Amino acid sequence: MARESILVGRGDAPCELLLRRANRHGLVAGATGTGKTVTLQVLAEGFSRAGVPVFCADIKGDLSGIAAPGKPNPKLDARAAEMGETDFAYEACPVVFWDVFGEQGHPLRATVAEMGPVLLARMLELNDTQEGVLSIAFKLADDEGLLLLDFKDLRAILNHVAERAEELRAEYGQVSKASVGTIQRRLLMLEQAGAEHFFGEPALSLEDLMLTTPDGRGAVNVLAADKLVHSPRLYATFLLWLLSELFEELPEVGDPDKPKLVFFFDEAHMLFRDAPRALVEKVETVVRLIRSKGVGVYFVTQNPLDLPLPVLGQLGNRVQHALRAFTPMDQKAVRSAAETFRPNPKLRVEETITQLGVGEALVSTLAADGTPTVVERARIAPPRGRIGPLTAEERKAALASSPLAGRYDTPLDRDSAYEALQGRATTATDAEPAPAAPTRGANPWGGGVGGDPWWRTGGAPAPRPPIPTTVPRAPTRRTAAGSGRRAPAAERDPGPGGVLGDIIGGGGSGGGRSRGRQSPAEAMATSMARSLGTTFGRKIGGAVLRGVLGSILKR
The missing domain is CATH 3.40.50.300 (P-loop containing nucleotide triphosphate hydrolases)
Incomplete structure (x- = not known):
């Protein structure tokens, strides 16, 4: 019963x-x-x-x-x-x-993009001006197709914004190099507290x-x-x-x-x-x-x-x-x-x-x-x-027999904003093998071995596929600043979760997570499609996003 x-x-x-x-x-x-x-x-x-x-x-x-x-x-x-x-x-x-x-x-872990500028600004204890600079960095990354995954990506995009401050002023607003310096110092303090372990992949x-x-x-x-x-x-x-x-x-x-x-x-x-x-x-x-x-x-x-x-x-x-x-x-x-x-x-x-x-x-x-x-x-x-x-000893044994053993233990470091801005991004054909995702052994909770579907998700989306054995270098179907795992706005559920989730999560233009990883060929096709729609989408979507965030954060 x-x-x-x-x-x-x-x-x-x-x-x-x-x-x-x-x-x-x-x-x-x-x-x-x-x-x-x-x-x-x-x-x-x-x-x-x-x-x-x-x-x-x-x-x-x-x-x-x-x-x-x-x-x-x-x-x-x-x-x-x-x-x-x-x-x-x-x-x-x-x-x-x-x-x-x-x-x-x-x-x-979570990606920097998933955390978003609003919550990240709170974590860094930024004032309104500094938070505005951080939001500009996220928006620029979104517009230019730069993945924000970990701390080095965030540092790289902030340096990039500072270097292009004069150029960006007309479209994005005033960027103070002093504010960028303050944000970088706060990031250093946060990193010393161990927060760098939280940002990255697999998320x-x-x-x-x-x-x-x-x-x-x-x-x-x-x-x-x-x-x-x-x-x-x-x-x-x-x-x-x-x-x-x-x-x-x-x-x-x-x-x-x-x-x-x-x-x-x-x-x-x-x-x-x-x-x-x-x-x-x-x-x-x-x-x-x-x-x-x-x-x-x-x-x-x-x-x-x-x-x-x-x-x-x-x-x-x-x-x-x-x-x-x-x-x-x-x-x-x-x-x-x-x-x-x-x-x-x-x-x-x-x-x-x-x-x-x-x-x-x-x-x-x-x-x-x-x-x-x-x-x-x-x-x-x-x-x-x-x-x-x-x-x-008991905790160690519990971790060894966990149904998720090995799934998150090995960090991934694929090409993202840092590599792109350093000019060291490689093509998909040059991808180096990443550590293979280990297969599950006998399920300690019963129900099969290997990849058998021994668990259910209780109404959540279908489980994502295993982490690939090679890391694609071409862009995935994730959007850039919303890149952590957020699908394009046109593919999201437009219900109340979308807008409110974006405001709290602070992702650039993304709302829902993408459900899986693409092959390099699919990623290349997605990249071409994105480039065709960037000009129009940037003008309309960027204006709407800045309006919504501006009205919320300045209340």
Whole structure:
């Protein structure tokens, strides 16, 4: 029998999260040490058992234990019996580990073009003038067919813009060499913080975040963020980029029986700290609209006031752990949290929030008719996986047996803006062999060997073909500054995801990802077709794009 809900905890009655309402987003809040991480683990395990893939950040390393079965514990057994969990058993979840730095998980990359000038400017902490120069660099790359893939491409195009500042002034606007110098210094600082590992290829394919096992369980994607969180700008910008990519990429599905993917934002306050108002507004819009894509977004933070009120108002499923009320600000947070719940005549919510013990929480979820349930003081259900981190040896073994082993581990460095501007770009016939994509061995989750389709994508586009054994040097069907993997505007879905995804992702003229890689012959044909349409498309598309971005960023 298909699961219809996840047991979160139990008060006077069971507190269940209905899968049909799980894409209405949620909040897990509470002071440090009150049990938020265990609650997150319980929810992630529940979604996985229901066949829903999960993505979550592991800030302290504790969440990695979800990949191993829990150790028998009389207290946990007693709590499970108290909850009425007749099928309770200690078991591991199918987990895929990721790491921007490639140390504790599969390398997680995006191209510079996919990140776009808006989010990149936030990551670099640029002012309006410097952000304008960065946008000019992206637009010039788009117009001249230059691929922006990694840091050296971005540096090369910035130097190119500075050298042609006088020539570009009439069409693109004023370019200050001092602004270019500032951007280059910020890039150096970001590189020293390790961000250069994030930009490049092979870039993340969203389908690989939506794996399910042959027995129907959803993969739990765990991002190792204990090091990443020390670069809060990079951490926040990466998560915002990923959210915008999901919004742009996934098709409209309305209200499915269960989500296609659930996304947990841990340390959510970092997402909005010092963010430009225009960017915050667009994130708020994505949170409102991504529900219809079948994606549930759950924010995990200490204080509900860490989130903008329009975002907080979208979170229908809430688990509120204890808050402290030692200062006037703390007291305000307690009152605000209490006012968001549907009252329970048996509880004085404002007082109860400060009295909750570890593993207790106030829980209110959405009922079948979409209305919030009466808030319950509940004991949180016990997790089935290990509470605590994996050992280094266990993590290494998990990576070796991962279904994605080898797919992202070897970086690719094909000809792009840097090589073109250095005059060292080669033709497709001169392409040098790149490391061959390794074939998969026996699937640790079952279901075949080699290239057998042992996983499904849960409604996402069809999986991309394997990485080719040679790297084409001719342009692919990707557009230039939007080159990361964005298809031409004429080939995109013109629905609400296209424009909004471009504004947040900031790609030049691209909106959706191309679905695969072309052969050199196809790439050459595409290049010829692009050259025929460049003159007309540049005049019309460039004017529209500059108008849209200008109206957004100058508000």
